[in-house]
Amino acid sequence: MSRRGELDPTAGAVECGRTRRSRRLPFSDRLFALLAVALLVLCWRTGPPEEADPPRQHLSVAPLELPRLMRQAMLTSGETLAGVFAEFGLSSVEALDWVRAAARVLDLRSLPVGLVAEAELDHHGALESVRLTPDWRSTIVLERGREGINARREPRPVDRELLVVEGTVASSLFEAITGAGEDDSLATSLADVFQWDIDFHREVHEGDRFSLIVERVRSDGRTVAYGPVLGATYESGGKTLSAVYYAPAGGNPGYYDERGRPLHKEFLRAPLPFTRITSRFSTSRLHPILGRRMPHWGIDYGAPVGTPVRVTANGLVVFRGFKGGGGNTVEVRHANGYVTGYLHLSRFAAGTRVGARVSQGDVIGYVGMTGLATGPHLDYRITRNGSYINPLSVGREPAPPLAAAELPRFLAWAGRILPVLAHPGVLSPATRTALESDAPVRLGA
Numbered sequence: 001m002s003r004r005g006e007l008d009p010t011a012g013a014v015e016c017g018r019t020r021r022s023r024r025l026p027f028s029d030r031l032f033a034l035l036a037v038a039l040l041v042l043c044w045r046t047g048p049p050e051e052a053d054p055p056r057q058h059l060s061v062a063p064l065e066l067p068r069l070m071r072q073a074m075l076t077s078g079e080t081l082a083g084v085f086a087e088f089g090l091s092s093v094e095a096l097d098w099v100r101a102a103a104r105v106l107d108l109r110s111l112p113v114g115l116v117a118e119a120e121l122d123h124h125g126a127l128e129s130v131r132l133t134p135d136w137r138s139t140i141v142l143e144r145g146r147e148g149i150n151a152r153r154e155p156r157p158v159d160r161e162l163l164v165v166e167g168t169v170a171s172s173l174f175e176a177i178t179g180a181g182e183d184d185s186l187a188t189s190l191a192d193v194f195q196w197d198i199d200f201h202r203e204v205h206e207g208d209r210f211s212l213i214v215e216r217v218r219s220d221g222r223t224v225a226y227g228p229v230l231g232a233t234y235e236s237g238g239k240t241l242s243a244v245y246y247a248p249a250g251g252n253p254g255y256y257d258e259r260g261r262p263l264h265k266e267f268l269r270a271p272l273p274f275t276r277i278t279s280r281f282s283t284s285r286l287h288p289i290l291g292r293r294m295p296h297w298g299i300d301y302g303a304p305v306g307t308p309v310r311v312t313a314n315g316l317v318v319f320r321g322f323k324g325g326g327g328n329t330v331e332v333r334h335a336n337g338y339v340t341g342y343l344h345l346s347r348f349a350a351g352t353r354v355g356a357r358v359s360q361g362d363v364i365g366y367v368g369m370t371g372l373a374t375g376p377h378l379d380y381r382i383t384r385n386g387s388y389i390n391p392l393s394v395g396r397e398p399a400p401p402l403a404a405a406e407l408p409r410f411l412a413w414a415g416r417i418l419p420v421l422a423h424p425g426v427l428s429p430a431t432r433t434a435l436e437s438d439a440p441v442r443l444g445a
Contacts, residue, residue: 067123075115081108088119088127098130098142101149106132106140136217136224159218160444162230162427162435164420166211173204183223186214191273193229193243193255196265198236199392201277201301208236211421215444227445228253230435231417244414247441248406256402258418260410264399266335268312268360269392270301271342271380272367278302278377297388298343298381305346305376307367310360312340312380317356317364320348326379327371330364336384338394343379344370413440 073087081102085095102108111134118131132140139154165186167176177187190212191200198204215227232243243263247253255263279300311332318339319331326343330352333339346368358364369376382391402410416435420427427435436443 068128069121069123069125071119071121073117073119075111075113075117077113081111084115084117085127085130088117088121088130089125090127094127098127098149101142101151102132102140105151105153106134110134136219156219158224160215161218162213162215162432162443164211164213164424164427166209166421166424169204169208169210170206173200173208173210176210182216183226186212186226188273189214189226189229190232190234193232194234194241194263195268195270195273196263197241197269198234199269200273201270203236205236208234210234211424213417213420213427217445225445227443228441230441230443231414231421233418233421242418244410244417245441246410246413248402249409253441254399256410256414258414260402260407260414262399262401266313266399267338267394268310270299271310271312271340272301272303272307272378273310276302295388298341298379299391301367301378301380303367303376303378305366305368307378308349308363309342309345309365309367309378311342311358311362311364313338313360315340315358317352317354317358320352320354322370325372327373328365328368332358332364339383340391341379341381341383343381344368344373344377346370346376409440 071088073084075081075084080099082092082095082099085098086092090098099108115132115134119127120129121127127144129141129143132142133156134140136156136158138156141152141154143150165177165180165182167180169176170179173191174184174187177190178184190210191198193212194200210233212232213230215230216223217225217227228245229243230245234241242258243255244258245253246256257263277299279296313332313334315332315334315338317330318333319329321329323329323343326341328343328345328348330342330345330348331339332342342365344367345365348365349363352358352364367376367378380391382389382394420431420435432443
């Protein structure tokens with residue numbers, strides 16, 4: 001037994017043992033804790049559940065296109081189509097194969113100067129295809145195939161519209177036509193309509209008015225062609241001329257006035273369109289080179305070298321060659337004792353030879369300054385029964401009129417065409433359809 005105030009070591013040990021026994025967890029709690037620990041260990045060792053692999057995708061990669069080369073070449077004066085193909089790297093033998101293919105769908109004799117060839121070559125530089133556009137109507141496609149060169153003709157997409165063009169002359173017919181927004185080639189067409197009644201060198205005046213109906217063909221936003229003038233009027237000096245394009249049954253189309261009288265005359269008023277008269281017919285004129293007064297038996301028309309010269313009436317070529325001061329000359333004999341002469345030509349037109357028959361409007365030569373000439377011009381002369389006459393006095397005799405049985409059909413057509421001239425602009429599809437119904441001529445180009 002210990003004294004008061006002293007500690008008993010055994011008592012402390014007993015007390016500690018009691019405390020430890022009282023703090024021991026119940027068996028169920030210890031079992032639960034053991035299970036929790038085991039579960040944590042299991043999760044740590046296995047990790048999160050693995051997801052299933054996604055389905056494997058197979059990528060499809062398109063092969064790269066090999067580069068293509070595009071090249072252009074242009075047909076120049078005197079060049080052949082084989083020469084154009086040679087510019088694409090073809091040998092003479094290969095070029096001939098392409099030319100032969102083109103000849104199956106194209107007239108090689110009428111290829112225009114300036115014809116553009118568009119070629120496609122592979123990455124090795126070998127020619128694969130060529131596109132040719134000889135005119136506005138179609139494109140020629142040549143392609144290399146397994147059995148040679150294939151050729152085909154593809155129609156070109158174009159827009160066709162009938163329209164009425166009107167205008168007033170301020171300085172010239174060309175200016176009036178272009179001022180109306182049309183190509184100046186339409187001025188030539190209009191002049192051709194009235195060429196027997198109007199000398200467009202000296203009888204066009206400021207204030208003259210005109211109206212015409214024609215088909216206009218457009219491609220890629222530009223005008224590429226016109227059809228024939230279907231009807232027209234020309235007002236000058238208080239006088240109005242009318243023209244209607246008409247083809248008699250079984251005959252060729254031509255121009256007639258509103259009463260069915262033909263505009264066509266035996267002679268054209270002039271052998272050149274849209275030029276100026278530089279010297280008139282005279283029995284006494286001071287010669288510009290010889291320096292003395294002498295007769296001038298013709299009309300001089302000033303024009304650039306190379307301007308086409310038209311024969312003024314149907315006839316037979318009786319002379320072609322160099323003729324003294326007249327230089328290169330063509331003479332044509334016509335009916336009723338007339339002979340026309342065309343002097344100072346730079347060259348003769350193909351097919352113009354002695355004995356050849358020519359038709360009014362055919363080109364027989366080109367303006368020049370051969371012989372005694374101070375500048376480029378055409379000296380145009382006419383004799384009748386061997387005597388010189390003033391060319392400006394010739395050309396009033398009309399062609400034969402329409403047959404009486406043909407007149408009702410013509411008047412019906414004229415009654416449909418001429419009223420349309422009062423409405424400028426593009427005609428509606430309904431109006432075009434009405435005109436095309438039973439038309440005696442083709443309306444389009």
